[in-house]
Amino acid sequence: MxxxxxxxxxxxxxxxxxxxxxxxxxxxxxxxxxxxxxxxxxxxxxxxxxxxxxxxxxxxxxxxxxxxxxxxxxxxxxxxxxxxxxxxxxxxxxxxxxxxxxxxxxxxxxxxxxxxxxxxxxxxxxxxxxxxxxxxxxxxxxxxxxxxxxxxxxxxxxxxxxxxxxxxxxxxxxxxxxxxxxxxxxxxxxxxxxxxxxxxxxxxxxxxxxxxxxxxxxxxxxxxxxxxxxxxxxxxxxxxxxxxxxxxxxxxQGGVSAIEKINNEKAAMIYNIIDSSDFYRNPVTKNARSRMNIPFTIVNPELDPIFLAQAKEHGLINLEGYRAVGGMRASIYNGLPLEGVKVLCEFMSDFEKKYG
Ligand SMILES: Cc1ncc(COP(=O)(O)O)c(C=O)c1O
Incomplete structure (x- = not known):
């Protein structure tokens, strides 16, 4: 599988x-x-x-x-x-x-x-x-x-x-x-x-x-x-x-300094998608934004379950926000490969084109 x-x-x-x-x-x-x-x-x-x-x-x-x-x-x-x-x-x-x-x-x-x-x-x-x-x-x-x-x-x-x-x-x-x-x-x-x-x-x-x-x-x-x-x-x-x-x-992998570069790249890719659109939002002040956990919402919250269901079909799982908060959250720890973030970003862009 x-x-x-x-x-x-x-x-x-x-x-x-x-x-x-x-x-x-x-x-x-x-x-x-x-x-x-x-x-x-x-x-x-x-x-x-x-x-x-x-x-x-x-x-x-x-x-x-x-x-x-x-x-x-x-x-x-x-x-x-x-x-x-x-x-x-x-x-x-x-x-x-x-x-x-x-x-x-x-x-x-x-x-x-x-x-x-x-x-x-x-x-x-x-x-x-x-x-x-x-x-x-x-x-x-x-x-x-x-x-x-x-x-x-x-x-x-x-x-x-x-x-x-x-x-x-x-x-x-x-x-x-x-x-x-x-x-x-x-x-x-x-x-x-x-x-x-x-x-x-x-x-x-x-x-x-x-x-x-x-x-x-x-x-x-x-x-x-x-x-x-x-x-x-x-x-x-x-x-x-x-x-x-x-x-x-x-x-x-080359230790912490090497994984740090990849982590920064992964986080920047997702924040770029969020910041370059009026469709996704992240409420955190820029200097306080986490490189590990990226919560985001869609302007129309009715799209959340559709986003999550379609993400799952693309092999992108567990993107639900914290149960008391709702919305979405992408946790991109060391073990989540750069490729996974690329797939998520492509999916987010396509989803926005379709529903934005
Ligand atoms: C920042 C932080 N502190 C503490 C905890 C609590 O950890 P645990 O459930 O292992 O006791 C968590 C759990 O996710 C966490 O994210």
Missing amino acids: ERNYNFCAGPSTLPEAVLKQAQAEFLNWHGLGASVMEISHRSKDFEAIMVQSEQKIRSLLNIPENYKIIFQQGGAYAQFSMIPLNLLGNQTKVDAIDTGNWSNKAMKAMAKYAEINVLATAKDTLPEEGSLKFSKDAAFVHYCDNETISGVEFDYAVQSEYAPTVVDMSSNILSREFDVSKFGLIYAGAQKNIGPSGITVVIVREDLLGKANPMTPDVFNYELQSKNISMVNTPPTFSMYMIDLVLTWLQN
Whole structure:
């Protein structure tokens, strides 16, 4: 069966080469006569996956030595609570920016543990760089680098003069180069650019460890996990194996700088179609537009279901907007090939000619 071009926001399309390799190795991994899912996580073969994945992320993102890389279960959502539990120490305040659904959900979860000082609320745009008034007594500053639903992505790193920055990069990590040293903690759910769901990558500066609330579960204690190659308990072994394959695939593409060029090209193609027409719209301010998630509407919303149905016939699937938002959304993560975006753009132009 032909594979479709899959624009799902998450869990999302994985590189075909990775899926094929997993398929080929499914029954008999590394000549063990067993699947990678069927062996002990304490075996040397499996441990190598944990160690190598960490090394690959370190080299792909150029992560300095004073940062630990941890693989956590429970999704990015769990981190909304685990971050304050691990980082607050005896402090009580968090500075937070609200740019949409995910940063808002994080703020609400963190409010169970700390007083939240909202630095800025922005919709379809970003707070102006340099305009934020940070608290002197916050334990950290939190924001979401890429709002997956509304398609708002920061074009600068938020940095307070008083506290480390904690950033949710679930939907744009590994899509572009950035300076890790500007952040105290970076976290990202795997199911967009890293692999299948079930794992969240946490990259944390060493000096922020050692402050975990005694009530923090061991499996969510960053310090404990960093000392145990993220295996205080059994990790989701198949997801970890897939992550390792995706990271190798990314290295083979030329790494993050190479994929960044392709990602920029993909996003520019779709925004060009939207901007050069009165038929499609994207409400996000230009400097805040996401290169990963592009929501758009058609002037006449009655055309939405027709667009989606015809797109599907062209092998372009999962273009529906977020369920509470409607319209369309094209999520174009690392694994979605340039060719898929070309096909989408041709389809969008033809659809406009027909119905515009
Ligand atoms: C930016 C962002 N943060 C957090 C989450 C929550 O992740 P999870 O469902 O893995 O807990 C998502 C999910 O899509 C997301 O896009």
